[in-house]
Amino acid sequence: MNALSRRRFLKITGTTVGAAAAGGAALKASQILTQPRSGSKGIQKIPTYCDICFWKCGAIAYLKDGRLWKVEGNPEDPLSRGRLCPRGTGGVGAHYDPDRLKAPLLRMTKRGNEEWVEVTWDQAFDYIADRMQKIKKKYGPESVALFSHGIGGNFFKHTLKAFGTPNIAAPSFAQCRGPRDAGFRLTFGEDVSSPERTDIKNAECLVLIGSHLGENMHNSQVQEFAQAVENGATIIVVDPRFSIAASKAKYYLPIKPGTDLALILAWMNVIVKEGLYDQEYVQKYGFGFEQFATSITEYTPEWAYPETGIQPEIIRKTAREMARYKPATLVHPGRHVTWYGDDTQRSRAIALLNALLGSWGRKGGFYYPVGMDVPSYPYPAYPKTVKEKVDNPAKKYPFAHEAITTGIREATITEQPYPIKGWFVYATNLIQALPNEQETIKAIQNLDLMVVIDVIPSEIAGWADVVLPESVYLERYDDLNVEWFREPFVALRQPAVESPNDQKPNWWMAKKLAEKLGLGQYYPWNDIEEYFDVRLKSAGLSLSELKKKGIIKGAQQPIYFDEGIPADFSTPSGKIEFYSVQLAKAGFDPVPKYKRPAGGPPGYFRLLFGRAPVHSFGRTQSNRILSDMMDENEIWVNKKAATRLGVKSGDYVRLKNQDGVVSNKIKVKATERIRPDCVYMVHGFGHTSKMLKHAYMKGASDSQLITRYETDPLMGGTGMNVNFVTIVWEEA
Ligand SMILES: Nc1nc2c(c(=O)[nH]1)N[C@H]1C(S)=C(S)[C@@H](COP(=O)(O)OP(=O)(O)OC[C@H]3O[C@@H](n4cnc5c(=O)[nH]c(N)nc54)[C@H](O)[C@@H]3O)O[C@H]1N2
Ligand SMILES: Nc1nc2c(c(=O)[nH]1)N[C@H]1C(S)=C(S)[C@@H](COP(=O)(O)OP(=O)(O)OC[C@H]3O[C@@H](n4cnc5c(=O)[nH]c(N)nc54)[C@H](O)[C@@H]3O)O[C@H]1N2
Ligand code: SF4
Ligand SMILES: [Mo]
Numbered sequence: 001m002n003a004l005s006r007r008r009f010l011k012i013t014g015t016t017v018g019a020a021a022a023g024g025a026a027l028k029a030s031q032i033l034t035q036p037r038s039g040s041k042g043i044q045k046i047p048t049y050c051d052i053c054f055w056k057c058g059a060i061a062y063l064k065d066g067r068l069w070k071v072e073g074n075p076e077d078p079l080s081r082g083r084l085c086p087r088g089t090g091g092v093g094a095h096y097d098p099d100r101l102k103a104p105l106l107r108m109t110k111r112g113n114e115e116w117v118e119v120t121w122d123q124a125f126d127y128i129a130d131r132m133q134k135i136k137k138k139y140g141p142e143s144v145a146l147f148s149h150g151i152g153g154n155f156f157k158h159t160l161k162a163f164g165t166p167n168i169a170a171p172s173f174a175q176c177r178g179p180r181d182a183g184f185r186l187t188f189g190e191d192v193s194s195p196e197r198t199d200i201k202n203a204e205c206l207v208l209i210g211s212h213l214g215e216n217m218h219n220s221q222v223q224e225f226a227q228a229v230e231n232g233a234t235i236i237v238v239d240p241r242f243s244i245a246a247s248k249a250k251y252y253l254p255i256k257p258g259t260d261l262a263l264i265l266a267w268m269n270v271i272v273k274e275g276l277y278d279q280e281y282v283q284k285y286g287f288g289f290e291q292f293a294t295s296i297t298e299y300t301p302e303w304a305y306p307e308t309g310i311q312p313e314i315i316r317k318t319a320r321e322m323a324r325y326k327p328a329t330l331v332h333p334g335r336h337v338t339w340y341g342d343d344t345q346r347s348r349a350i351a352l353l354n355a356l357l358g359s360w361g362r363k364g365g366f367y368y369p370v371g372m373d374v375p376s377y378p379y380p381a382y383p384k385t386v387k388e389k390v391d392n393p394a395k396k397y398p399f400a401h402e403a404i405t406t407g408i409r410e411a412t413i414t415e416q417p418y419p420i421k422g423w424f425v426y427a428t429n430l431i432q433a434l435p436n437e438q439e440t441i442k443a444i445q446n447l448d449l450m451v452v453i454d455v456i457p458s459e460i461a462g463w464a465d466v467v468l469p470e471s472v473y474l475e476r477y478d479d480l481n482v483e484w485f486r487e488p489f490v491a492l493r494q495p496a497v498e499s500p501n502d503q504k505p506n507w508w509m510a511k512k513l514a515e516k517l518g519l520g521q522y523y524p525w526n527d528i529e530e531y532f533d534v535r536l537k538s539a540g541l542s543l544s545e546l547k548k549k550g551i552i553k554g555a556q557q558p559i560y561f562d563e564g565i566p567a568d569f570s571t572p573s574g575k576i577e578f579y580s581v582q583l584a585k586a587g588f589d590p591v592p593k594y595k596r597p598a599g600g601p602p603g604y605f606r607l608l609f610g611r612a613p614v615h616s617f618g619r620t621q622s623n624r625i626l627s628d629m630m631d632e633n634e635i636w637v638n639k640k641a642a643t644r645l646g647v648k649s650g651d652y653v654r655l656k657n658q659d660g661v662v663s664n665k666i667k668v669k670a671t672e673r674i675r676p677d678c679v680y681m682v683h684g685f686g687h688t689s690k691m692l693k694h695a696y697m698k699g700a701s702d703s704q705l706i707t708r709y710e711t712d713p714l715m716g717g718t719g720m721n722v723n724f725v726t727i728v729w730e731e732a
Contacts, residue, residue, distance in 0.1 A: 043062060045062055047060050047492070047549060047550025047551070049481055051493070052091050052094065052473075052620065053616045055218050056481050057085070057219050058080050067497075071084065076549060077491065083219070086613055086614045086626075087613075090629075092474070093623035099457065099622050100501070101454060102469060104467065105117070105467040106119045106123070128466055133517070135448055140418075141163050142165050142385055143422065144423075144449070145420050145422065146167070146423075147426065148169075148427065149428040152470070152473075158514075158522065159522070163514075163519065164385055166387075170403075173404065173717075175405065175434065175720075176335065179344040179712050181401070184333060187352060187355065187580075188569055190569075190570060195220060197368070198333070199363060199366065200330060202328060203228050203329065203330040204233050206233050207331040208236070209260055210239055211332045212611065213244075214243065214244030214245050214248075215612060215613055235248050236250065236321065237251070237252050240255055240675045258339070258721065259309075261594045264346070265299035265594055266303065267319045268299070268352060268356060269297065269299045277323070277358075278358030282358070286575060287574075287576065288580070291579040299594065325364075330364060330365050334347070341713075341717075341718075341719035361561040362562065370485070371484035372482055376535070379524075391404040391716075397715050400715040405433075412447065420447075422448060423444070424451050431460050431462075433703070435718050435720050441463070444463050450464045450465045451466045461691075469503045470505065475495050475499045479507075480532065490541065588713070600724030605678050605725055609681050612630055612684075614629045617683060618701075621695035622687075622692050622695045627698075633666065633699035637669070637670055638676040643670070645727055649669055650667060650668065652665040653728060655728070656725060657707060657725050659707045661704060663701065663705055679725060681702050684701075685698060686700040708722050
């Protein structure tokens with residue numbers, strides 16, 4: 001890694017934590033739990049890939065005299081390009097965390113009491129398999145559901161499909177990127193996918209609508225953002241809060257929360273009216289442009305001004321700036337887009353703006369990702385499920401292309417269209433991830449079996465009947481990462497150190513459980529290395545090479561239309577759909593229309609939330625290296641509003657929402673960097689699990705305050721930016 005690029009990276013993050021690569025050195029001796037690898041002396045390097053978030057950066061774990069010392073980026077890896085983000089660098093802290101789950105636990109008393117007895121793995125699986133068979137007998141196998149987030153869930157998915165359930169969901173759809181992918185599918189016939197196919201590094205104009213890169217630390221994107229800034233790209237940031245990204249912007253538009261669709265429509269109005277769009281591209285690839293153009297004529301900048309608070313001349317100037325650099329203008333589609341319940345239509349408007357600029361399939365816009373052809377394992381076919389998935393009965397949400405977590409939750413409460421009696425929860429903290437935690441608890445109370453597989457005693461683990469402790473990513477193998485990206489590659493996660501206690505990897509648990517259920521034929525391999533070997537050999541690759549390098553890359557392939565990618569669109573018309581017949585047929589607006597979001601009670605602030613560069617959701621507050629850098633969150637309040645309320649930076653307050661829910665105490669950050677009609681906090685703090693000794697009650701939880709949500713009628717996403725809070729004094 002060269003020194004300049006490292007500096008540039010740190011500058012964007014607004015922190016210097018990446019430099020705190022000290023790893024094991026930052027830990028007190030008392031926190032070190034592992035035994036040195038037998039007999040090993042000196043430095044060992046083991047390539048793997050990171051799991052502190054779902055980006056899966058290629059990494060190299062370093063051992064010193066058999067102890068885990070530090071983790072760095074793997075220079076061969078296109079995702080990390082040799083540099084991890086600050087969270088990945090702090091990944092060693094996950095291994096050394098003294099609050100980790102250490103052995104399988106069985107619930108002793110009432111659900112949610114967090115009272116447990118340690119059991120053996122065999123006892124745990126006997127208990128689980130017995131309950132599963134009872135549920136299957138009484139209700140059918142479909143009545144067991146799996147919630148799973150990240151690649152580690154692959155083998156549990158396999159076991160549960162073999163058991164016979166189709167009910168498997170991740171919060172990354174209905175609580176995250178679902179509306180974006182639905183909006184882009186409706187327009188271009190394809191997803192933006194993950195890692196996003198955004199050609200940020202080649203963009204000459206980059207528009208970020210709430211995507212707070214630099215706080216959102218998805219590694220490759222942040223590095224490419226730094227490159228774009230260095231190349232002198234015009235950056236336009238739309239955010240009610242002056243984010244880190246906003247500090248790099250030529251134009252910062254402090255929009256009134258929830259009104260982005262009005263701004264996007266006005267931008268398109270200017271671009272069409274002034275004839276600034278890519279006319280050749282639109283003519284060649286577009287469908288229904290005339291109807292689209294007609295339906296946006298009313299959305300002038302003057303119309304948008306009172307809605308958004310953005311002045312007409314700024315709207316015009318920024319629209320012209322975008323058009324100037326087309327097609328190398330990238331209007332970033334965002335990722336966590338479940339904001340207001342109309343999110344698919346807002347995302348579709350972003351897709352349409354990109355279509356006008358001709359950026360889809362073009363350099364500096366959206367490229368066509370490529371992947372390695374590694375066939376999946378030739379397992380026996382899964383049993384046919386009798387019942388349909390439970391989450392989206394009668395296709396109530398016609399444009400949901402993945403399962404809806406909150407739909408499974410609803411079915412668990414209502415027992416409609418049929419009861420759900422068992423939950424497996426793998427690597428997702430549903431108490432924090434789903435809006436309205438009371439509904440989640442209500443659903444849990446209706447279960448006959450609740451199993452949580454986690455590495456720490458998260459809030460959701462506190463509600464389980466059985467808790468299964470997993471080895472952290474540095475201690476285990478996981479499925480192969482065959483991600484589609486700029487260039488084809490396959491990456492391996494492999495253990496660098498042993499687990500300190502009785503933790504086990506997911507593949508081992510999923511296989512053992514299948515065997516207890518009499519489904520051993522679905523695991524014809526004895527060890528995961530045999531599984532890898534079969535898959536890799538069928539792709540003409542070698543496991544020993546992959547173990548040595550951590551990553552094998554394929555040949556570079558074309559990724560833009562100009563390089564020969566055919567401009568095929570899998571929409572009903574085969575074209576980019578400016579006007580959507582399928583939306584009209586389903587009773588939705590064929591071209592997005594603006595609706596003003598409902599406001600809050602007088603004197604309340606809209607509650608906004610996002611990411612901190614050094615934490616991943618609610619999963620890293622217990623990591624001592626990362627919590628040393630930030631161990632509580634703050635509530636951002638506009639300075640004038642704070643003065644009016646008589647609070648100042650550093651004061652502790654509580655937040656009370658529109659339904660009377662009061663948060664844990666939280667420190668005030670009084671700042672000009674946020675509009676006066678909203679407040680902002682980082683998600684993932686305010687842990688209430690008592691077994692999380694270090695993170696317990698530090699900062700406040702946005703999730704607790706999200707008692708309301710607006711469901712997207714197109715795909716069932718849960719808009720969560722619809723809650724309002726007041727500030728209440730913390731009595732000394
Ligand atoms: N209020 C609110 N809700 C949100 C969001 C928000 O910002 N605010 N964000 C939304 C978004 S964008 C998303 S993607 C979702 C994410 O929601 P989640 O998928 O719930 O993400 P995490 O909070 O990372 O939860 C991961 C859980 O996995 C555990 N874990 C970590 N590593 C491992 C491991 O190696 N093995 C196992 N078995 N478990 C592990 C962690 O301890 C934690 O309990 O939440 C959504 N919900
Ligand atoms: N460090 C770190 N990085 C992460 C993660 C993490 O946990 N930690 N999680 C990853 C995941 S799964 C996801 S989905 C992404 C999420 O990252 P993004 O997709 O970037 O998240 P958003 O929730 O869209 O963005 C939050 C920003 O939107 C602004 N905002 C709120 N309301 C509005 C509005 O009405 N209009 C506009 N224009 N802006 C608004 C907020 O002020 C904040 O700056 O981050 C990823 N990267
Ligand atoms: S973005 Fe950071 S935390 Fe996520 S995988 Fe990459 S290095 Fe790890
Ligand atoms: Mo997400």
